[in-house]
Amino acid sequence: MEAMGWGRYPKTTADLIQPADSQALQKFISSQKKSASCIGRGSGRSYGDSALSEQLVSSRFLDSFLELDEQKKTLRCGAGVKLGDILKVCIPRRLFLPVLPGTKAVSVGGAIAADVHGKNHHLDGSFSNYVKSISLVLASGELVTCSAQENAELFRATCGGMGLTGVIVEANLSLVSIPSSYISQRSLVANNLAECFEHIEDNASSKYSVAWLDCLATGENLGRSVLYLGEHAPSKSRKTDTLYRERSGLGVPFSTPSFLLNKTTMSLFNASYFKLQKRKKSSATLDCDSYFFPLDSISNWNRLYGSNGFLQYQFVIPSDSALEGITTVLEKVSEKGKGSFLTVLKKFGEANENLLSFPKAGYTLTLDFKNEPALFSLLDELDQIVLAHDGRLYLAKDARMSEEVFKASYPNWESFMAIKNKYDPSNRFASLQSNRLGLTQ
Amino acid sequence: MKVLIIGATSAIAKASARIYAEQGCSLHLIARREDQLETLSSDLLVRGASRVSHSVLDLNKFAKHEETLSRACSELGGIDIALICHGSLPDQEKVASNFKQALKEINTNGISVISLLTELAPIFIEQQAGTIAVITSVAGDRGRQPNFVYGAAKSLVSTYLQGLRGKLLAHNVNIVDIRPGLVDSPMTAQFPKGPLWSSPERIAQKIVKSIHRGSHTVYAPGYWRVIMFIVGAIPEFVFKRLKF
DSSP, X not given: OEEEOTTOOSEEEOXXXXXXXXXXXXXXXXXXOTTSOEEEESSSOSSSSTTOSSEEEEOTTOOOEEEEETTTTXXXXXXXXXXXXXXXXXXXXXXXXXXXXXXXXXXXXHHHHTTOOOTTHHHHOOGGGGEEEEEEEOTTSOEEEEOSSSSHHXXXXXXTSTTOSOEEEEEEEXXXXXXXXXXXXXXXXXXXXXXXXXXXXXXXXXXXXXXXXXXXXOGGGTTOEEEEEEEEOOOOSSGGGGOOOOOOOOBOOSOOOGGGSSHHHHHHHHHHHHHHHHHSOSEEEEEHHHHHOGXXXXXXXXXXXXXXXXXXXXXXXXXXXXXXXXXXXXXXXXXXXXXOSSEEEEEEOOOOSOSSOOOOSEEEEEEEEEOOTTHHHHXXXXXXXXXXXXXXXXXXXXXXXOHHHHHHHOTTHHHHHHHHHHHOTTOOBOOHHHHHTTSOO | OEEEEETTTSHHHHHXXXXXXHTTOEEEEEESOHHHHHHHHHHHHHHTOSEEEEEEOOTTOGGGHHHHHHHHHHHHTSOSEEEEOOOOOOOHHHHHHOHHHHHHHHIIXXXXXXXXXXXXXXXXXXXXXXXXXXXXXXXGTSOOGGGHHHHHHHHHHHHHXXXXXXXXXXXXXXXXXXXXXXXXXXXXXXXXXXXXXXXXXXXXXXXHHHHHHTOSEEEESTHHHHHHHHHHHSOHHHHTTOOO
C-alpha cells in the first residue's frame, strides 16, 4: 500500500501489518526474516518519514484499556489507544492527561515514541515524564517491561526513540485531577516578537501557554502575535463540569489545489486573524477540545496543502539566543518569499533524560510550508541558523534534515546507538528517517 | 441493558461491545480465547460497562451451547440483546476441494449459529421481549465464485432468521439480520483494501442503531443494499461467467 506521514510527504510503498494482539505481534517480529526492516505505526500523525519503512506494524488492534485506578490516578492501556479515547473515559471521572499535544488522534505508543509535548511543557515537561512503565516487543520477539527503574537504559532510549528500539504494546500512564473539563483562556496581543517574549516570561506561571504568530508580518511588526494562556476552569459543582463533548466539524474530503495556499491568501488570513483576535474579548471559557485541539475540528486538514503535501519545521533554541535566532529565521523566511500558514511559538522547560527527546529549555517555533522544490534549500539555510544558536529540530516533524545536522544537534545520539545496537543489532527496526539520519543502515 | 455477545473478540463484536459499554450496559461475552476475553472485559469496564462477565467456549462444540447460554442468562439476569458475531473466512480454493475443511467452515459460520438460535429462542420466548441480532454477510445474497462455501453458510443463517423472525413475532422478540460488506478487520488482513471497505467501528454503530430501531435486514454500510440489488439483478447466464 501507499504510505505517508501526516504531512503527506514523502510517500512510499509498504506492507501494513496489523497484529490482533501482542502475541501475534511477537510472532510476527520473531518469525520474519531479518532482511526486511519494520517500524511501529500508531495513528500516522508524525509528519515526515519517521513511521515509514518496508513493513509498518500497526498498533490499531492494540487499542484496549486494561486498568484504570481512580485512586492512584493511573491508566494501563494498549499502545493503540488514542489520547481522545482516554479523555473520553477520564474526564467524566475528573481525571486528565498531564500532557496533551495538538491533536487527540495521536496514539499512546506514538506519543511515547515521539515524546510529545504540550502547551504546558514549561511547567510539566513532556509526555514520557508521566509514563510509569512501557511493555515493548524487541527485535528478538521478546516482550519486556521497562521504566525509569527497570531496564532504565531501554526506557530512556524508547521514550522519544521514534520506534527504533522495538514496538510499544502497552503503557502505564499517570493521570492528574482536574476541577472541570473547561479551560479559562486569556489572550494577550503582542505587536512584535520582543513583546511576545515579554508576555510569555511575565506569565511563566500560567499552566498552558502558546502563541500564534503572524509569520508574514515584517519590519517593526515582525513576530506580531497573540499569546493564549489557559488554566483549568474551576468546578461549578454542576453535572456539566465533567461533560466531554467531542467536536467534529468540517472535513476536507480531497486534496485542494495547492495554488490556493499562496503568499497572498496566507497574508490575508494571517492579517485578518490578527486583527480579529485584537478586537476579541481577551478572556473566555472554552471546552477542552476547542482549547487543546483546534485543528481536530477540521478532519484531514493536511489535505489543504495540495497533493504534494507539506513540511512542518519545528525547532527549539535555548532562551539566551532565542529572540535573536527566531528573528533571524522569520526574516529569512520572509526574505525568501515563503510563508507559513500556522506559526506557533512556545516556551519549553528543562529537558528530560531521554536520549532523543526533542524538548530542551528555550523557545520552540513551528512553521509549516507547502511542499515545493524551492523550499528545501531554504530549510537547509534555516538548519544552519538553528545550529548556530545551539538549537535542534523535532524528529516527529522532520522529513529532510541531514545526518550532519541531526548528529550535531542531538549530542546523545551515540549513547542511543549503543543501546539500539544492544537490543537490535541487525536493525530490524528502521524507518526512512533513521536511515537518513544515519541511525540505521 | 443486558447484552450477550457471542464471538465477542471479533473486531465488529468488540466495537459493538464498546458502544454498549459506553452506554453503561451489563455485558456477558462468549469467545474461545480466555486471554482476549479478559483484555476485552477490562477494556469494557474502563469504558463504562456496569458489569462484565465471560464464558470461554469453542463455538464448534455444539453440545456445550445450552449450558453456556443458560449460564450467560443467569449471569446477566435475562437478556435484552443477544448479538451473534463469530465467523471465519475460509480460503475458497482449500474448502472447495476438501470436504472436511468445508464442513468445518459451514459448522463455524452456519450450523453453530443455528444451534445457538435454537437454544436462545426459548429464553427469549419466556422473556416475551428482546432482540436477537446475527451478523451474516452480503456473501450470502448470491453464490459467487470466490467465496461460495462461506456464502452458503451465511445464507443458511439468513434463511433461518427469516423464519425465526415470524415465529418470534408473537412473542415480542425481534430478529435483526446484519449483512456487512467488506470490513477492514484481522479476518480480512490478507486482502488489499479499497474505497468500498469500512471500519469495524462504522459497522458497529449501524448494528447498535438497527437493534435500537427494530430493523429486520440491515446492510452495513447501507450502500451495500444497492450493490447487492445490482448483483442480484444480473441474469444467471451472465453471472455464471463472472469471477468476482
